[in-house]
Amino acid sequence: MKKLLCTALAVLATTLVTSCGGSSDDPSAEFKPSMDKNTKCSIKVVGDYGNFEALEAEFDRFNEYYPDVSLSYVKLDDYQNTLGTVLEGNDKPNIFFFYTWMIGNEKYAPAISHMEELSAAALKFNLDCIRPGLLNRDAQGKVFMVPVFSRTYGMLVNNDLFQKEGLSVPTTWSNLLTTCKSFADMGYVNPMMGYSKDSSSCWMNPVAYPMFVADLAKNPDALKKANDLDPAAGEYMRAALTAVGKLVDEKCVNMQECDTIGDNYTKVILRFFEGDVPMMICTGDTVSGTKKRESQSEAFIKAPFNYSFVPIPVTEQGGYFVDTASVEFSVNKQCDNLDMTNEFMRFLISDKELNQMASAKRLVAPTKAMSFDPVYAAFGNVPTERTFCPEVLGVKDPLAVQIRKAAHKVGKGELTVDEAVAMYGQF
Secondary structure (H helix, E strand, C coil): CHHHHHHHHHHHHHHHHHCCCCCCCCHHHCCCCCCCCCCCEEEEEEECCCCCHHHHHHHHHHCCCCCCEEEEEEECCCHHHHHHHHHHCCCCCCEEEECHHHCCCHHHHHHHHCECCCCCHHHCCCHHHECHHHCCECCCCCECCEECCEECEEEEEEHHHHHHHCCCCCCCHHHHHHHHHHHHHCCCCCCEECCCCCCCCCCHHHHHHHHHHHHHHCCHHHHHHHHCCCHHHHHHHHHHHHHHHHHHHCCCCCHHHHCCCCCCCHHHHHHHCCCCCCEEEEEHHHHCCHHHHHHHCHHHHHCCCCEEEECCCCECCECCEECEECCEEEEECCCCCHHHHHHHHHHHCCHHHHHHHHHHHCCECCECCCCCCHHHHHHHHCCHHHEECHHHHCCCHHHHHHHHHHHHHHHCCCCCHHHHHHCCCCC
């Protein structure tokens, strides 16, 4: 198990580091239409994004090959509860968002029954362009969902503030604590800001989750216990939960200030753009909204600053690069115009298009030939031993739920570390 893990991590890290900076030179990546270019039909994609300009740009590019194909994206209200109904309805979507955490949940069984096997040889999809750890395969090795974005965890840094105050961006845990103290002594109210109201998207998870999973990766028995929700696995959360508590206790994070933020996307980004917050803990999904919000922030327009997204240095060796799928697409095998739907997917699943879409959305591309948006550049320097993919390790969603909720309770002061450890499997 340990040999396999090391091999997987080495392959992943080599892929990440050596292939940054461009798309593949493989001629097979070039899209060649296989259907009548005069085909006239409609294709609908449904998901839970409020808007998806990056995908709509891909629609326009696809129309260069098939000008009479009408493509649209529709956001479904209450996506998690309405997806099954929509797939069974009269106006069936062609493509729909799916998430790894939905697998194994009976609630999403109807959606799974609609999925086409995307690894079928006849479809000729270039799944080889995707980083292997991000491809979810069933027991038979079949693929039913393809990642179009990946995410990681870290913190946005106001680089200009660091330069102004003569400080360096921290790269170790002890340096992080001293840096926060320095900012606090200078009068900064919240050295490390983050959204804190909801456990599903609060700042505690980007701190606790990578630490917890990294510890489990060293011990296959511990990982199995954690996946099985064995109460004994709670002890493996201790270091991660202690780190969360310490950030609050050491006044690195001001919970009162964090609790005033309304959401973990627009409002937290706009708060960061006020320019008085050195560091903001979040996920890549939040980072994806920064570029667009620059023009929505009066404070940022008046006083723009340089910022970047970097690993949170939760160890003395540095931070982690957790490489995990964000949005994944599945094809509805019972939709109208299935052949053209698959043609669009064949077009989209390539180094060129996925990298382009990730760049437009400011997320990390799921491709082997990945190119980082400059804001993510620091993650290209994370070494092999601190780079991992939860899917490769076999991390299951119930495990993720436990650490997320435990960290939230500890960060909010609702549970002590000991109490949270003892409650593993009950969250």
